[in-house]
Amino acid sequence: MGREFASAAARWLHLPEMNIRPEIVAICRRNISDENISWFTDNIPTIRQATNDYRELLGNHNVEAVYISVPHNLHQKFYCAALKAGKHLMGEKPFGIDKQANDAIMASVRKHPDCFVRCSSQFLFFPAVQKIGRMIEADAFGKIIEVNVGFLHCSDLNPVKPINWKRTVEANGEYGCMGDLGPHICSVPFRAGWIPLNVRAVLSNIIHERPDGKGGLMPCRTWDNATLLCQAKDSNSGDVFPFSLKTQRISPGQKNNWYIEILGTKACAKFSTKNANTLEVLEYKGSEQLWQKIDMGQEVPFKSITHNISQFGMSDAILQMWAGFVYEFDNGKPFTRFSGCVIPDETTLWHRLFTAALKSHESGTTVALK
Numbered sequence: 182m183g184r185e186f187a188s189a190a191a192r193w194l195h196l197p198e199m200n201i202r203p204e205i206v207a208i209c210r211r212n213i214s215d216e217n218i219s220w221f222t223d224n225i226p227t228i229r230q231a232t233n234d235y236r237e238l239l240g241n242h243n244v245e246a247v248y249i250s251v252p253h254n255l256h257q258k259f260y261c262a263a264l265k266a267g268k269h270l271m272g273e274k275p276f277g278i279d280k281q282a283n284d285a286i287m288a289s290v291r292k293h294p295d296c297f298v299r300c301s302s303q304f305l306f307f308p309a310v311q312k313i314g315r316m317i318e319a320d321a322f323g324k325i326i327e328v329n330v331g332f333l334h335c336s337d338l339n340p341v342k343p344i345n346w347k348r349t350v351e352a353n354g355e356y357g358c359m360g361d362l363g364p365h366i367c368s369v370p371f372r373a374g375w376i377p378l379n380v381r382a383v384l385s386n387i388i389h390e391r392p393d394g395k396g397g398l399m400p401c402r403t404w405d406n407a408t409l410l411c412q413a414k415d416s417n418s419g420d421v422f423p424f425s426l427k428t429q430r431i432s433p434g435q436k437n438n439w440y441i442e443i444l445g446t447k448a449c450a451k452f453s454t455k456n457a458n459t460l461e462v463l464e465y466k467g468s469e470q471l472w473q474k475i476d477m478g479q480e481v482p483f484k485s486i487t488h489n490i491s492q493f494g495m496s497d498a499i500l501q502m503w504a505g506f507v508y509e510f511d512n513g514k515p516f517t518r519f520s521g522c523v524i525p526d527e528t529t530l531w532h533r534l535f536t537a538a539l540k541s542h543e544s545g546t547t548v549a550l551k
Contacts, residue, residue, distance in 0.1 A: 182248075182250040182273065182301070183208070183221075183248070183250055184220065184221075185496070185499050186205075186248050186499070186503065187205055187221060187224070187225055188496065188499075189496070189499050189500040189503045190202070190203045190204070190205055190225075190503070191224070191225070192496075192500055194486075195485050195486050195487065195500065196483050196484065196485060196486075196500070196504055197484065197485075197486055198483070198484050199483065199504060199507065199508070200511065201507055201508075201510075201511045202507070203246075203503065203507055204227050205221075205225050205227055205228060206227055206228060206229050206230065206241075206243050206244060207228065207229065207230035207231070207232070207238050207241055207243070207244050208221050208228060208230070208231050208232075208238075209231075209232050209233065209234070209235050209237075209238040210231075210233060211233055212233065213231050213232065213233045218231050229243065230243075230244075235259060235262065236262070239262060239263060239266035239268060240266070244268060245268065245269060246268060246269035246270065246271065246297070246510070247263050247268045247269070247270055247271070248271045248272075248301075249263065249270065249271070249272050249273065250273045250301075251273070252346045252352040252353065253275060253277070253278040253352060253353055253354050253360060253361075254278045254351060254352045254353075254354070256272065256273070256275075256276060256277045256278060256282060256286065257277055257278070257282040257285050257286055260272050260276070260277075260286050260289065261285065261286060261289040263296075264289045264290065264292070264293040264296050264298070265289070265293070267293070267295070267296065268296065269296055269297040269298070269510060270296060270297070270298045270299070271299050271300070271301060271503075271506055271522070272286075272298070272299075272300055272301065273300070273301050274300055274301060274302060274360075274361075274364035274365070274523070274528070275354075275356065275360040275361070275363070275364050275528065275531065275532065275535075276300050276364075276525070276528035276532075277528075277532065278353075278354040278360070279354055279355065279356070279532070279536070280532040280533070280535075280536045283528060283529060283532040284529075286525075286528075287525055287528075287529055290525050297509075297510045298524075298525050299506050299509070299521075299522035299523060299524065299525075300364070300522065300523035300524075300525070300527070300528050301502065301522070301523070302364060302365050302368045302502070302522070302523050303495070303498040303499045303501070303502040304365050304366075304368065304439045304454070304498065305368045305369065305372070305502070305519065305522075305523075306481070306482065306498045306501035306502050306505065307452070307454070307457060307477075307493065307498055308458070308460075308477035308478065308479065308480040308481055308493050309452040309457075309458070309459070309460035309475075309477045310369060310441070310452060310519075311480065311481070311482055311519060311520070312450075312460055312475075312477065312480065313369065313441065313443065313450050313452065313460070314369070314372070314373075314517070314518065314519030315517075315519070316448065316450060317369075317373045317518075317519075318517070318518050318519070321445075321447060321448045321464075322443055322445030322446075322447055322448050322449070322450075323445045323446035323447030323448065324418070324420055324445060324446040324447075325375065325415055325418075325420060325422045325443070325444070325445050326422060326444040326445055326446065327422055327423045327424070327425075327442075327444045328370055328375060328413065328422065328423075328424045328425075328441075328442070328443050328444070329424075329425045329426075329440075329441070329442040330366040330367075330369070330370060330425070330426050330427075330440065330441045330442070331366055331425075331426065331427035331428065331429070331438075331439075331440050332362040332363070332365050332366050332427070332428050332429075332438070332439045332440075333427065333428075333429045333432035333435040333438045333440075334429070334430065334432060334435045334436055334437045334438060335430075335431060335432055335433055335434065335435050335436065336430055337388065337405060337430040337431050338431050338432075338433060340388050340391070341391075341392055342391060342392075343391060343392045343393070343394045344391035344392065344393055344394070344399045344401060347361055347403070348391060348401045348403050349399075349401075349402070349403065350402050350403055353403050354403075355403075355539060356404070356535045356538075356539070357384070357386075357403035357404030357405070357407070358403070358404050358405060358406060358407055358428045358429065358430050359384075359404065359407045359409075359428050359535045359538060360535060361428075362428040362429075362430070363407070363426065363428045363531060363534075363535060364523070364528070364531050365439060366426055366427075366428065366439065366441070367426070367527070367530070367531045367534070368523055368527070369441055369519075370413070370424065370441075371527045371530055371531070372518065372519060372527070374415060374416035374417050375413045375414070375415055375416070375422075375424065376413060376414050376416055376530065377411040377412070377413050377424060377530075377534050377550055378411065378412045378413065378414055378421065378549065378550060379411060379412055379537070379547050379548060379549045379550060380409050380410070380411045380534060380537045380538050380541050380547065380548055380550065381409070381410045381411075381541055381546070381547040381548075382407060382408070382409045382410075382537075382538035382539070382541040382542045382548075383407070383408045383542060384404040384406070384407045384408075384538070384539075384542040385404065385405055385406040385407070385431075386401070386402070386403070386404055386405055387405040387406065387431050388401055388405065388431070389401055405429070405430045405431045406427075406428070406429040406430065406431055406432070407426075407427070407428045407429070407538065408425070408426075408427050409425065409426040409427070409534070409538050410423070410424075410425050411423070411424040411425070411426070411534075412424065437454060438453055438454055438455050439453070439454045440452065440453040440454070440455075446465070447464070447465060448462065448463060448464045448465065449462070449463040449465075449472075450462050450463075451472075457492075457493060457494065458476055458477050458478065458492050458493055459474050459475070459476060459477070460474070460475045460477055461473070461474055461475075462475060477493065478490050478491060478492070478493065479491055479493055479497075481493070481497070481501050482501060482504075482505065482516075482517065482519075482520040483501055483504035483505070483508065483520075485497070485500075502522060505520055505521050505522050506522050508520075509521050509522070533550045533551065534550060537549070537550050537551070
């Protein structure tokens with residue numbers, strides 16, 4: 182993800198209406214051998230510091246903001262250190278390995294109100310999702326009947342795939358796939374004000390051990406798949422409706438499918454990254470109920486030099502996400518409700534949800550969020 186950010190910064194000329202741009206001046210990696218950092222230093226002439234000590238980077242007065250992409254067990258340590266050093270922060274999800282770590286990060290956020298803090302999630306910035314956001318702002322859906330969201334892929338379908346940090350409780354946390362994939366699918370409903378009241382969760386550990394890369398096997402103790410069924414409350418209307426969330430690392434046939442489905446009394450919408458440039462919309466006006474497919478193109482919040490009729494992709498979403506971070510940092514607020522990055526309070530809500538989901542699976546009961 183560090184390379185993705187560096188590539189987005191290098192493409193900033195794609196955004197002709199931005200009045201501010203990021204300049205990468207320092208990088209920190211655990212191993213700063215030439216092999217590990219040459220991609221950055223060869224391609225980014227503005228880099229003036231390369232270090233394997235995060236404290237040296239945080240002590241650099243030329244560094245105003247930091248992007249931190251590390252395993253979940255290091256979030257609390259590094260995020261809090263960055264804020265203590267007075268740096269603005271873009272952190273990776275889930276913003277702490279568990280609720281206790283998130284509480285500590287949030288306490289640090291409150292202690293340093295002059296630091297601008299956001300969390301990474303690029304899916305909010307797909308044109309179809311932005312269109313859904315505009316529909317939510319316009320109350321186009323009417324009374325919400327049901328909302329279903331998910332993130333499915335098959336990266337761990339192969340049982341002989343070597344274990345990595347995302348498959349260990351020590352680095353990834355007890356949330357498993359929920360902590361790694363779940364924040365992405367929470368971004369739209371939580372921003373809409375659709376708040377889970379309770380959860381009944383079914384969690385699956387499908388492959389119990391994986392190769393350790395040294396000829397042996399290691400136990401795989403993280404959840405591969407999770408299905409959550411909630412009652413959610415619309416904070417605007419007070420209505421309560423069914424809300425389902427799926428996060429699956431073992432979903433045969435799925436490569437990287439983020440999806441959302443919203444059913445309302447006046448309109449419905451469906452989007453999936455399987456068809457990343459297509460939005461399905463049904464508008465009910467008392468006659469036939471017809472789903473229409475809309476090709477979205479480059480209908481982005483931050484205007485690009487790419488023509489509106491051209492297809493949109495993942496690297497475009499990452500560029501738009503970083504534009505959202507930089508724009509809000511410069512202007513003090515996003516220019517629309519859905520054009521800003523994930524805020525710290527939203528990360529707290531998903532920790533409440535995932536913590537309750539663990540309790541629900543263990544007890545086999547529905548658990549209220551606290």
